[in-house]
Amino acid sequence: MDQVELITALEELAEKPAFKKENFRAFAFDLLQSLDMPKAALTKLKQTIASEPVDTPLLWKKQLAIQYADTENLSIALDNQKQVFAKSKQRPRFFLASDGENLRGYDSYKDILIDIPLTKLAEEFRFFLPLIGIEQYEALSDNIADIRATTRIKKFYHEILVTNSDWISIEGQSAQHHLNLFIMRMLFCFFAEDTGIFQKHPFTATVIELSAPDGKNTTEIIAKLFQAMALPDKSPEKRGLPIWARDFEYVNGGLFKEMTPVPQFSKSALRFFKDCGDYNWKEINPDIFGSMMQVIADPELRGNNGMHYTSVPNIMKLLHPLFLQSLEEQLQQARNLPDNAQKEKALNVLLKRLHNIHIFDPACGSGNFLITAYRQLRELEWEIWKDLKKLVKQFELPLSGIKLDHFFGLEIADFAAQTAWLSLWIAEYQMNAKSSEIFSVPFPALPLRESGQIQCQNSLTIDWGAFCKLFSDEASEKIKNPEIPEFYIVGNPPFHGSTYQSIEQKNDLKQIFAPHLKNYKNLDYVACWFLKTAQLLEIVPDVVRGAAFVSTNSICQGEQVALLWPLILKQNIEIGFAYPSFKWRNNASHNAGVTCIIVGLRPKSKLASRIFKENGTTTKSIQVKHISPYLTDADSNIIVQRRSKPISKLPLMIYGNKPTDGGHLMLSFEERQNMVQEYPQAKVLIRRIYGSQEFIRGCERYCLWIPDQDLPLASSIPPIAERLEQVKQFRLQSPAQQTREQSEFPNRFSQIKQNDQDAFIIPRVSSEKRRYLSIGLVGAGNIINDRAFAIFNPPDYLFAVLSSRLHLLWLDAVGGRMRTDFSYSNSIVYNTFPLPHLTSEQQEALADAAAEILEARESYPAKTIAELYDPDRMKQEFPDLLAAHQHTDEILEDIYQEYIKMDHPFADDSERLKVLFDLYDKMIKAEQKAKTRIDHKKTIKNKQ
Structure with a gap:
């Protein structure tokens, strides 16, 4: 479900009459269905609640609770729900109460309260968005008109799909292209009749008046109207059209140039068409017009819980430093000139530069980067015109020199490419209309000029230079085209x-x-564009x-x-x-x-x-x-390149032990307790195991650790023998030959690194929110699995180094990511970390600092690492732990500053990183120089 479908469902529910207490359950079940509660869960809820009193809260586990309450008791009902579910594992996020006419609701995560008449249910759709999986939603400028328009178009589009399913299945991509173009034309017509572009006749009324009630002749009517819009007003072909068609203006611009089939209509399709035409398209937010429409026909976007578009503020982060800032500075320099003649000359130079800027988006989607760039350049043009108007007495406002054919886009999705084309033209129309308002000079709406250079192609398989006309027609010579002095590539x-x-x-x-x-296969797809x-x-x-x-x-x-x-x-x-x-x-x-x-x-x-x-x-x-x-x-x-050994001569960090066991060697706390209680002799075969989650979240897990000499004992214990057989069968089913071979030794982990010494545990994945990398000390006899790294028998001072802010910054800069979390690597993070040579005194100071950190942790025995290092809690609840880390940072940073002869403390993290990278560079060069000397000595020795 997406937000368009949610609004539709809530609107239908809001239109139903108020209910009485005895009808509350019917309303509640309808609401839960509108919120996309799984059918199986809804059926089970109906069965379990059937015999309960009517005012018993209905619970959608972990999601929502709703109950009936009298008007004066709505607030009390919510408070009661919070108390009832306060300690429940199924505690819901949302609490609702209704009296049949009003609804009071509370979002316990965001601390948001609503109190509305049920008739306004759809207007509060944002409140319910988390229930359909849209957690971080930014409203489309809070403009519900955008979504209502999308709802209507989506219904119309769906009905057209159903009515023309045979045609689409037979013609395939060709039919889909024609359908996409048809929708684009319809959107243009709806927009044109509501914005005054069509001045003679209303498009929707013409179609409805001439169509039969069943819509059977609507296809021919629309085809004639599209043909009229493709023909110049005085052409012989246009004079041959019916009078109701030939009065429609010549549109051109490429939108109606291609004569394509118009899909068949049904009675329902005609009704949905009228719903679209009756809507006022003036209210649509122009910034998202194209991308909002893309969700209508793009199956992938429809499945992604909502409309997708790149917001203007994000686009400006890219466009402004790329070229807009330079243009603004040039404008300001022109304005600061003392002489009017110089100002006029400088402004005209800037205007010429502006008119020669070309923008190319090689993955343009629905065209938002191109549209935003176009608008920004037009607004700068207005500023120059205003200045020239003040300087030149007989200044005549010219047509804009910022042409749509200076904007190039490639997009692999046909509908998106069509959308980008139309969106660019609408942007031009709106900017022309605004120019008319500012300068009181009319800009003709029709006929359309050719729009941007948008093509539906895979941009990674074509020559960009040829597509953007950067070279002459003689491609072999690749002579630069002197008429394109300034070209920029942008996109997402x-x-x-x-x-x-x-x-x-x-x-x-x-x-x-x-x-x-x-080894290019490890690259992200976006690397191709770079x-x-x-x-x-x-x-x-x-x-x-x-x-x-x-x-x-x-x-x-x-x-x-x-x-x-x-x-x-x-x-x-x-x-x-x-x-x-x-x-x-x-x-x-x-x-x-x-x-x-x-x-x-x-x-x-x-x-x-x-x-x-x-x-x-x-x-x-x-x-x-x-x-x-x-x-x-x-x-x-x-x-920074991967290394097999630490550059700073530190002890080796290795992966933990890898089980490859299908989970059969693993035991929960309860499973371990039950096994030891029934078979006390099994205790020597069980050890506690730690991975990233076990260490950070405090999860208590165990594993079977069975040396070969203890295999007879393990085989004599039935539940262990059964688990070993399951491990064997799991490995035998593996496609990897090495794993199948290891089925002969089901008692062993597939990769064993353990050496029964104390070890540091370093999580492979940890939260990006933490200010420090949380490492731990694991005693001998415990097992570290392959979801973490281990350093066995480590020096004490190293705990402080790895726990430092400097080390986390290095991880952040050179390490990878697992989604947004830190992904640690021994070869790319630890082995490359540039640590100066430490004196014995420095090592002792760091070891003492490490002890402070561990002592601070131990003073909170009931708290997990996740809780202790929660950035929102650390300062308030665990100040001694924060102080211990800060003391460690001071000691280590003093060591770095002394080593590089730095005469001031680090100003910020940027300076810290600069020092780390410079030191890494210095150490790499020294290592290479030493290797060269060794190689040189070997060469001389071999010659002798």
């Missing part, structure tokens, strides 16, 4: 990590990277001035940096600006938790670079000389 390409790529996407990745890279962009920047750097993409942060973390960025940077490219990791904010539920970056590329230059950082609602930028592929301030393009 699809992300898709290697696990989630389709076969087609994997083939795209192969085509782009196989000529350059062997490499193609860098290659184009290298070919025509004086034409393509820059590019910027929104991306997942994974391409600037972990192993992907070493795979992707050497290929980009060797193209004589640099990072001109960047937004390091920030939470992506739009209204699509499936994107709500995505952590993104923005990376701006440009040909190498002497210009300063900028790093933007968000802090709540504010954004701060810092100017730096150079931005590394990790999006940090660094002196060079340092790329």
Whole structure:
């Protein structure tokens, strides 16, 4: 269910008459069904509640409780529900009470209360969104008109699909393309008749008046109207049309140029058509017009719980530093000139520059980047016109020089490409209308001009330079086109990590990277757009001035940096600006938790670079000389490579023990207790086991740990013998030969690293919210599994180093991510961590600091690591633990500052990272220099 369907369901429920107490259950079940409660759960609820009093709360487990209450007792009913379910494992998030005419509701997670008449139920749809899986929803400018319009179009579209199912199944993609184009034309007509573009006749009324009640002739009527809109007003062909058709204006612009079949109508389709036409399309939010409509026909988006669009504030994060800021600064410089003649000349120079800017989005979706860029350039043009009007007495307002054919887009989805085309034209119409208001000069609405250069193609399989006309017709010579002095590439390409790529996407990745890279399969799909962009920047750097993409942060973390960025940077490219990791904010539920970056590329230059950082609602930028592929301030393009051994001469960190057992060697606390109680001799075969979750969340789990010499004992205990047989069968079914071979030894973990010594445990995955990496000390005899790393018999001081803020910053910069959480790696994080050589005194100071941290933890024996390191609780509830970590940070940072002869404390995390990267670079170069000396000595020795 998406929010459009939710609103429809709530509207239908709100239209029902008020209910009495005895009819409450019928209302409640209808509401639960409207909120997409699973049918099986709803049926079970009806059965279990049937014999209970009518005012007994109905419970949808962990979701919602609802009950009947008299008007004066609605608040009391909610309070009672909270008490009844306070300690229940099935405690719901939402509490509702109704008297038949009003509804009072409470969201216990967000502390939101509603109190409304039932007739207003649909207007409070946002309150119920978490129940259909849309947790972080940003309203479409709080404009319910957008959603109501979508509801109507969606019903109309669905009915057209049903009526034309045979045609669609036979014609396939061809029919789908024709249907998409038909919907685009309908949207244009609805918009045109409500905004005054169609001045002679209303489109909807004409169709309804001429159509038969069953809609059988509607197809021919609409086909004639579309034909009229495709023909110039005085053409002979148009004069041959019926009078009711030929009075419709010539539209052109490509929208009606292609003569395509019009789908058949039914009685229901005609009714839904009228519902759409009766709606006032003036109220639609223009910023999301195209992408809002995309959800109507795109099956993937319909399945993603709601409308998806890239919000304007996010788009501006990319467009402004890429080229808009430069234009604004040039405008301000012109305004500051002392002489009017100089001002006029400078403004005309800027105007010419503005008119020669071209924008290309190689994964344009429904066109939001192009639309936003177009609008921003038009608004700058207005500012220049206003200034020129003041300076030039006989200034005549020209037509806009910002042409739609300067905007290029490639999109693999047909409907999205059609939507982008129409959305660009609507953007032009709206900007022309606004120009008319500002300057009191009419801009003609019709005929349409040719819209942007939008094509439905896989952008990874075509030549971008040829598509954007960056070269002459003689492609072999690739002569630069001098009429395109300023070109920018922008967008938000699809992300898709290697696990989630389709076969087609994997083939795209192969085509782009196989000529350059062997292990390209570990790259995210978005990396394709970065490499193609860098290659184009290298070919025509004086034409393509820059590019910027929104991306997942994974391409600037972990192993992907070493795979992707050497290929980009060797193209004589640099990072001109960047937004390091920030939470992506739009209204699509499936994107709500995505952590993104923005990376701006440009040909190498002497210009300063900028790093933007968000802090709540504010954004701060810092100017730096150079931005590394990790999006940090660094002196060079340092790329951290995987290592098999620590660069800082630390003890080895290894994976924990891997069971590969299908869970049959694992025991819960209760299973362990029962087994030992029935078979006391089994106690020596059971050990406590720790992974990331067991350590962080305090989960008590155990495992069977059976050395070969204890196998006879294990086989004599029936439940253990049964588990070993299950392990054997599980391994025999594996497709991996090595695992099948290990079925001969079901008592053993498949990979054993244990050496019965004390060990540090380092979780492989931990929350990004924590200020410190939570590591632990596990005593000898306990088992660490492969969901964590282990350092056996470690030095005490190392606990302080790994627990430090500096180490977490290194993990954040060079490590990978599991969704948004930190993903630790021994080879890419621990083995590369640059730690200065420590004196014995420094090691002792750090060991003492480590003891402080452990003592602080031990003073809260009932608290888990997750609770102790919760950033919202640590300062208030566990100040001694925070103080111990801060003391550790002071000691370690003093060591670094002394080592590099730094005369001031670190200003911020950016400076800390800069020191770490510079030290890593220095250590790598020293290591390489030492290796060169050794190799040189070997060469001399061999010659002797």
